[in-house]
Amino acid sequence: MSSFGGRMREYPSVSIDRFDRDNLRARAYFLSHCHKDHMKGLRAPAMKRRLACSLKVCLYCSPVTRELLLTNPKYKFWENHIVSLEVETPTQISLVEEASGEKEDIVVTLLPAGHCPGSVMFLFQGGNGTVLYTGDFRLAKGEAARMELLHSGNRVKDIQSVYLDTTFCDPKFYQIPSREECMKGILELVRSWITLSLYHVVWLNCKAAYGYEYLFTNLSEELGVRVHVNRLDMFKNMPEIISHVTSDRHTQIHACRHPRDDELFRGNRLPCGMISRDGRRLHIISIKPSTMWFGERTRKTNVIARTGESSYRACFSFHSSYSEIQDFLNYIRPVNVYPNVIPVGTTEDKVIEILKPSCRSYSKNHELSYKPLGALKRSKAVDLADMDGGDELFDTELIPIRHKIPKLELETMQNRQLPPENSQGDTKETSYKATSMPTSFQVDFVECEESNGEEEEEDEDEETGEERTQADVLPHPVDCIAALKDLERLRPLEPACEQRGAQQQSNKELPKWDAFFKRIVEEPEASEHEDCCLPTTDSGEPQSPYLFSDEEEFSDSTHISSQTSSQSTHISEQGSQGWDSQVDTVFIPSQEQKLDFSPLKRAEGRAMFYTPHLPPGENRTDKQSCKPSEHGTSCTKNFNAEYKTRAHEGTAAVPILRDSVQLQSICERRSLQEKSAALSPEAHTGSQTSGFEIPSSPDTKVPKPDKPCSLYTALARGEALH
DNA sequence: GCGATCAGGT
């Protein structure tokens, strides 16, 4: 639960996700998502009075959040004060103190947070530096690297502070199966049950909260069975969701609720009271989404656990795991980090201890005590975030600290079998691995991900720190626009790709100095892409016996392995649902495309319920107009057409225009990428494994591809497994 | 009567 007080140190005149007490005096409000613990005070009488006395004060949120909020009559009084901002569209906001007329301009950018429909992070840029408020988030490893707007040019922005969702910032939540893994497990369980007969029904025992929608839509899409829910009016303007849920009880998948639903279930009844049309007895199983995690020493097991004759738990998390948080923060490397959540059982100090090594402020203060291995030192490097516009001199002489991984390129890497767009089919695997790369890149990358050793870099920082800060600060709208012009600047794709490849290798080749300090199981950055991701098997580090223990996570449960989901979960930008299928550049078998929950992809047009109102150029409409045969121009046209300055009545929110030439280059690049994908569709269905591959224990056999389904079926029937 | 807070539940 968020304990964020509502205000950031850098921009105290705005309040985020808290609307009581001092926050009542804020010049502007921001809501990251529609969960009650982030809406404290939002419908209080004090806030009602505040709005009644001000024509100008506004609540900024994503279009989906606005929709969800205003569907609830209790929040209707906000209607004329809500400004929805498009995701991934930098927007200038004037913060005016109404009494004095004092004014401060900031630029805010909403970034997809992957927590629930409409959830976003807020990136603020202004006179006091760049700060990121994550709200609640679930981002897979590498997703920060794919967010264009966290970067300037090819590098991550110089971020002063991150206000971070630390819900699972505890090593005991080291790893949580990916969305894809969890979805896959649930899908197969549901499929195995409801295909037994029309009287076999599943009850998804979901909490009353937004965030399960992708579960419903994917089940519905895969199985052709809509999900019964109590209410669906809030989705009336979200066709991607509403087409997969129903108010008709006569369906085999239910996510409806009742105050005594558990009790009803024990009596073999559904919360909605549905019985079969002919009076025959229903066979109901319940699946309760729960966060199952795998601590650093815990052997990975399953995403589904049987907890009773007709009861299952399915792994499901709205929040990033410990290792996902680390990955995120290590990529951003802010100067400061402030936890939004102090999990029970831990303290703020402990959380900060964990996060500090990922912060530059800490690295500076502690660099002398952390010089364990000279070989791992980074070569001279300066983070020129936000300074690179035209600084080619620096670009050639200095090695950026953290490279953006071009979105499409990263996807390529995650798919592993896919070559860079310009390489050829047969040699694709070797072509990128064998590509030479500068040593400095290797060194750089090792440090980016593996260490907190910042000595050399920070030495450099000391000298240039001021300029860096200055460069990142956007004190004036004109400067903002100038800086933002670089947002989409794209560098040749190969280096980042190679870096990643090389990093995967260097993970294995270089000493793991981290292990000298903490007995943490190191997670190879590339583990999501490894066939076997037992974290420590590739290091010389002594193995914890627990790692290979056959101890089960759940003492009295039948397990369903998630090995079924070892195939690619990558989905190209061409989706398969509804509107997507009409696009003439669909290359991927639909089966492959449906299980993807990357917020980035959502933001790109598979946004569906998360970000249905997409920024121009990122959405399906643009994709459609961006066919390979006509790449470039049409996109640019769309961009320009849609990027009109849009002044909100009574507000000063203005989307920042982007450079159309750069936008065109993006379109062209994406089109090329699509072409490339089209040429090698088999690559998408290759042997890529997701991050949650389960290693076999010595006495187990790996089932054949068709086996898991029969396992699920047997489990669903309650049969014993052997 | 309403809201804030807390305890207890899922």
Add this chain to the structure above:
DNA sequence: CACACCTGATCGC
């Protein structure tokens, strides 16, 4: 485990 929510009791206005 913890989440995000609900209900009910209590208190203050």
